[in-house]
Amino acid sequence: MLEIDGISKHFGGLPALEEVSFRCREGMTTALIGPNGAGKSTLINCIAGTLNPDAGAIRFTGRRIDDLPCHRRPYLGIARTFQNLALFPRLTVLENVLAGLTPEAEQSFVKSLLRLPATRHRERLLRLKAMAMLDNFGLADKARWPASVLSYGDKKRVEMARALVAGPRLLLLDEPVAGLNGAETARIAMEIRRLHGAGLTILLVEHDMDLVMTVSDHVVVLDGGRLIAAGAPQEIRTNPRVIEAYLGRMSVTA
Amino acid sequence: MTPRDRIRYFFSSHRTGLSVCLLALFLLVYPAWVGNPYLLGISNLIAVYLIAVIGLNLFIGYAGQISLGHAAYLGLGAYGSALLTVHLGINPWLAMAATAVAVGLTAFLVAIPTLRLSGHYLAMATLGFNIVCYTVMMQWDRVTGGPSGLAGIPHLSLAGVAIDDETRFHYLAWGAAILVLTLGLNLARSSLGLALAAVAQNETAAASLGIQVHRAKIRIFVLSAVLASVAGSLFAHCYTFINPDSFTIFNSVELVTMVVIGGLGSIWGSLFGASLIILLPEFLHFFETFRDIIHGLIVVTVLILLPQGLVSGLKDLLRMRLLRKANNARN
Ligand SMILES: Nc1ncnc2c1ncn2[C@@H]1O[C@H](COP(=O)(O)OP(=O)(O)O)[C@@H](O)[C@H]1O
Ligand SMILES: [Mg+2]
Numbered sequence: 148m149l150e151i152d153g154i155s156k157h158f159g160g161l162p163a164l165e166e167v168s169f170r171c172r173e174g175m176t177t178a179l180i181g182p183n184g185a186g187k188s189t190l191i192n193c194i195a196g197t198l199n200p201d202a203g204a205i206r207f208t209g210r211r212i213d214d215l216p217c218h219r220r221p222y223l224g225i226a227r228t229f230q231n232l233a234l235f236p237r238l239t240v241l242e243n244v245l246a247g248l249t250p251e252a253e254q255s256f257v258k259s260l261l262r263l264p265a266t267r268h269r270e271r272l273l274r275l276k277a278m279a280m281l282d283n284f285g286l287a288d289k290a291r292w293p294a295s296v297l298s299y300g301d302k303k304r305v306e307m308a309r310a311l312v313a314g315p316r317l318l319l320l321d322e323p324v325a326g327l328n329g330a331e332t333a334r335i336a337m338e339i340r341r342l343h344g345a346g347l348t349i350l351l352v353e354h355d356m357d358l359v360m361t362v363s364d365h366v367v368v369l370d371g372g373r374l375i376a377a378g379a380p381q382e383i384r385t386n387p388r389v390i391e392a393y394l395g396r397m398s399v400t401a
Numbered sequence: 402m403t404p405r406d407r408i409r410y411f412f413s414s415h416r417t418g419l420s421v422c423l424l425a426l427f428l429l430v431y432p433a434w435v436g437n438p439y440l441l442g443i444s445n446l447i448a449v450y451l452i453a454v455i456g457l458n459l460f461i462g463y464a465g466q467i468s469l470g471h472a473a474y475l476g477l478g479a480y481g482s483a484l485l486t487v488h489l490g491i492n493p494w495l496a497m498a499a500t501a502v503a504v505g506l507t508a509f510l511v512a513i514p515t516l517r518l519s520g521h522y523l524a525m526a527t528l529g530f531n532i533v534c535y536t537v538m539m540q541w542d543r544v545t546g547g548p549s550g551l552a553g554i555p556h557l558s559l560a561g562v563a564i565d566d567e568t569r570f571h572y573l574a575w576g577a578a579i580l581v582l583t584l585g586l587n588l589a590r591s592s593l594g595l596a597l598a599a600v601a602q603n604e605t606a607a608a609s610l611g612i613q614v615h616r617a618k619i620r621i622f623v624l625s626a627v628l629a630s631v632a633g634s635l636f637a638h639c640y641t642f643i644n645p646d647s648f649t650i651f652n653s654v655e656l657v658t659m660v661v662i663g664g665l666g667s668i669w670g671s672l673f674g675a676s677l678i679i680l681l682p683e684f685l686h687f688f689e690t691f692r693d694i695i696h697g698l699i700v701v702t703v704l705i706l707l708p709q710g711l712v713s714g715l716k717d718l719l720r721m722r723l724l725r726k727a728n729n730a731r732n
Contacts, residue, residue, distance in 0.1 A: 195609050221611035233606035235599050237709070237717070245592070246599045249611040252592035256620055259591035260584045270592055293717070296724045309610070
């Protein structure tokens with residue numbers, strides 16, 4: 148489904164990714180782990196088009212996407228969340244999720260200025276869809292609130308809802324439970340498992356080893372911008388190179 | 402649904418449309434009510450400015466950009482109409498349309514490089530464009546009449562009736578202003594308006610959701626320039642005389658002040674902002690004397706204290722207070 152082929156990215160001469168290659172298989176959840184600064188977010192940004200890799204190729208369903216502008220990629224079915232929240236603070240919760248339906252929304256300037264009945268009808272349908280997604284995440288009662296007043300946990304869920312509302316084929320999650328308490332984490336974990344069960348392809352960046360071990364089919368480990376291991380969750384847990392990479396930086400619990 | 406619910410539902414779902422109708426009704430009878438040409442002249446000026454301010458507000462509030470040179474487009478509209486009608490004897494309506502198209506194209510060409518800039522750089526670039534336009538209006542006196550301006554611009558006429566007094570111009574200018582207000586409200590409430598607001602708040606997130614950030618900014622900038630051009634043309638045909646002094650960078654700051662008072666992205670706020678800034682000097686004479694300084698002070702203070710503008714900023718503040726309280730009470 149997703150092929151990462153020799154991706155490199157440098158920031159002012161310093162390498163953040165060096166010739167990273169791996170695949171995400173269709174319908175599988177691939178976990179991307181590694182210590183802080185390993186280059187996980189940089190890789191997610193390259194796949195989503197927020198950053199352009201310096202070298203290498205990214206293929207999605209057989210098609211090269213690394214030269215495609217960022218805004219084209221949601222149309223192919225690629226959706227993402229951000230490690231550091233990237234909501235639209237002054238828009239309402241519902242509007243934030245509606246923005247996730249951009250590929251289905253009216254793009255014509257003239258039609259938007261005239262707001263003809265057909266356009267309104269289409270907007271009403273999108274609203275219903277966004278509302279249903281909010282309901283899924285238990286946020287329907289806060290639909291009219293500006294996003295900035297939500298709690299951190301609610302904001303994380305709004306981002307998930309925004310990424311999922313258009314029904315993507317590939318979901319890129321950058322630390323979806325970082326900073327959440329136990330109950331909130333459980334809730335997101337349940338949602339990820341549900342999506343996994345529904346056959347969505349997911350690339351999950353996460354430090355929470357419990358979550359990684361229970362939801363992923365395949366684990367890829369980055370350290371210092373290089374891929375140091377890849378395999379089934381059980382193998383990774385006992386891989387000496389992985390343990391070494393984490394030693395002194397964070398403990399592999401689980 | 403009881404009949405009463407039905408009425409309530411009708412009013413709540415057509416709030417915007419009904420407000421526009423109410424305003425239109427008020428403006429329909431306004432000339433009969435005041436009758437005083439001086440007062441009508443003031444409200445006509447509000448209408449003309451409103452057209453430009455709504456465009457600028459869409460650009461500032463919905464693309465998250467700043468333009469300190471919008472008076473240049475107002476000037477291009479006014480001079481375009483004036484030159485075409487005075488020198489070439491072209492029909493005023495045609496001149497207005499041709500000018501608007503030309504200004505739209507100019508804005509498009511200016512936008513491609515400048516909208517890649519942001520913040521201070523964009524402010525400087527737009528300011529620079531305004532200064533260039535002003536200098537051309539001043540120096541190219543063989544064509545523009547230089548500092549003494551251009552006189553003898555014909556009035557517009559509709560079905561053989563020349564729009565040559567305040568009452569007639571009232572209906573024309575406010576008709577146009579209401580139309581632009583409606584279009585602006587439509588755009589703001591549409592999916593596209595949402596996409597534009599998203600661009601203003603987080604470009605990275607907007608792009609990752611499929612919004613073409615650069616294109617969105619260019620389109621809204623061109624729209625705002627075209628609206629400014631139309632406002633400029635109306636201005637020229639109303640007063641039949643123009644000179645460069647109406648299109649300086651201080652006029653650009655005045656336009657930004659109107660946007661900032663009403664609130665960034667608020668179409669109704671634009672009506673309030675334009676009215677207030679045009680009416681204030683009528684009541685407070687020192688305001689006229691220190692106009693440019695006061696405008697500058699208003700913009701700076703409001704933007705430091707309430708980055709969303711005065712009216713929307715205060716509204717947001719109140720709303721956030723209430724919601725935070727509700728949220729805390731619940732958790
Ligand atoms: N925009 C940027 N500019 C410069 N350096 C960056 C940028 N983004 C990330 N980096 C650097 O790239 C490396 C990888 O960062 P990142 O991908 O965020 O790591 P991770 O998500 O695995 O914690 C880090 O050393 C970081 O400092
Ligand atoms: Mg990261």
